[in-house]
Amino acid sequence: MLFNRNIKKRDILIIIFIILVGYIAIDNYTIVFNFIKRLIYVVSPFIYALVFAYVLNPIMKLLERKLKLRRGFAILSTYVLIIGIIIILLIFVVPNVIDSIISMTSEIPTYMETVQGWIDSAIKNEDLYNIVKSAGLLEYIDGLTKKGGTLLIEILQGSVSSIFLITANIIKVGFGFLVGIYVLLDKERLIKGVKTLMFIMLKEEKGQKLLFWTRTYNRMIGAYIGTKALDSLIIGSIALIGLIILKSPYAILLALVVGVTNMVPYFGPLVGELVGGIVGIFISPSMAIGTVLFLIVLQQFDAWYLDPKLVGNKVGVRPFFIIFGVMVGGGLFGVVGMLLGSPTMATLNIMYEHKVSILKVRNRNLMKRVEEEEDDEQENEVDKEE
Template identity: 40%
Template sequence: MKTYKDKIKYFDLILAVVISFILIKLINNYQIFLTSLNKIISIISPFIFAFIIAYILNPLMKCFEKRFKLKRGISLLLTYVVIILGFSLFINYLLPKISSNLLDILKSIPQFATASQEWFNKILTNKEINNLMNYSGNFDLKPDFLISKASNILSTTLNALISKTLSFTNYFIKWVFGFIISIYILADKEKFIESGKRFIYIVLKEDKGFKFINFFKNLNYMIGLYIGTKAIDSSIIAILAFIGLTLLKSPYSLLIALIVGITNMIPYFGPFIGMVIGFIINVFFSPIKALFVLLFLFLLQQFDGWYLDPKLIGGKVGLSPFWIIFAVTLGGGLYGPIGMILAVPIMAVIKMYLDKFLLRYDKGISNKEVEKSSK
């Protein structure tokens, strides 16, 4: 007669066979599976956006609750009032100026190309430069070719930027729905967190579930610490850049300052990108002014790197420059600009756990050595 344990063994065997069969079918028909998965993600994307929005707005709501001792409903209302007012100000005042600057640059590309060609021709007519080119022998510079290539690259980049901006409007309705749904998520966030914890404990059991939850707690803390302080740092740099560029009478000072602030979020590479863009935009109007803008942005980034950034972030992330550059390169290669920004806090958490693992390993070796020496 079959016992209860034998029945469980047969059931586990049947379950393993069924799961193996399903996995084989999924591997053989992975394209259909990916298509279906993309459709499902597209359908539930408003809920995904809602969780992202709720995660971003949660610190502001917690600030109202803890610092001002307000109830959840009032804190929630104030949070969304502040966000809606911020978006309204951005749409009414900043967005039209930024859009007009981008369109103006796009329209001015032929003039920039002509001015650059004239500038190159003036340089090439210089006797000393001609002698240097003739002396080198192999040097064959074709300014028309270079200018046409440069203008094509700039035009393609700006067109791609505008097309991306227009394609983003296709997600506008989903983001609006996500914004509305996020209100309900923040209102009952404790219930969602508790349900998520219970599910993790059921699937991973208590010990592994606790480690899994603890890992994401550390990740959440590190992302909040890094992104929050870096956002404050970049906002200060953007404001200082706008003031300095306005005093230097730089064209498109608001657009350049915004680019400097956004790119400053990316460690090491970001400030360089902002400086180069500011220089390129100004060089078409005045090469001398472009050099002053480049020098000003360089000094501003030195102030950020040597004083402001260490003052705000300091050594809280706990990563050496090598690991930061490695994380930014890897994150950017995999997920673009968002990956570059999130790579540093994620790498910081991974390094923290790796250090703990190595410390345990070193302790294990030292304990074994002690045991061997005592024998």
């Protein structure tokens, strides 16, 4: 009895301590937020290291398995490959993308004059002019054109600023890239340490459950994001070839947009088509139509052939829930949230099916009644239609 009383007293003391710490943190929230911000800044290179190690681990494992390389040589080969790709991008792609953005920014005033000319020509039609004027849209359209030009300039300038911001943080990212080598070298020991800590904190049963769902989530990320990245690389390459054939003035930039946005389900391809059409319309109507038609055909090829071949049913979630996951993830965590939306919903779907299977075993009569009620409702709907 004395032991149990001691346990209760300890729990009460822990609760009081947590409440006290929480009150102090809330009362001094600016100091706490500044401390957290500073802490994240300090540990960010190590976070980058973990991310790099996570991304590069499949390549390293592939080299170990297929080429029978030792861990050190596999890591060296992986880093040589990635550094080579980065150098190629820095030499051939990045300068071209920056030049294209700067060129488009300088030409936006001309594009806006062209749009204004189209609007002026359109409203010369007396019937159309009267409709627009009576609806009170004349001043709105004129202001929209000016705002559209300003918005485009801000977006493009923001894109260039983002590139320079990444360059400014290159030391931190580079340090994380290098530390990733040690994470890969010692990954088994690190994983073992994390598992041990997990079992200490959660005990064996809960630790095993968390470990199972972590592995499931990791598998879903690899099944979707890893395979989808390959799919987007292929689509971006085909887009580049097609846009060069169509003589698009910003072929590399547009192909990059198509490839990157293709990573986002459902919404991504539409963004690529929209950007291609907007850029093409300022060159000529035929260029816009040709670009949009080509990107639509490419998107259909991806949706009906390439994506099922590569991704298939690995994610296994209904489109509604994929769209829901992408929107919620994007709203909360931006681009990273949009990318993780599908594997997150896939993992939740597996968890749901797992719980349902347990419920069916433990409550067979209940599930049987639920299924019978669904069948009765469907029969009633059919009878009403007849």
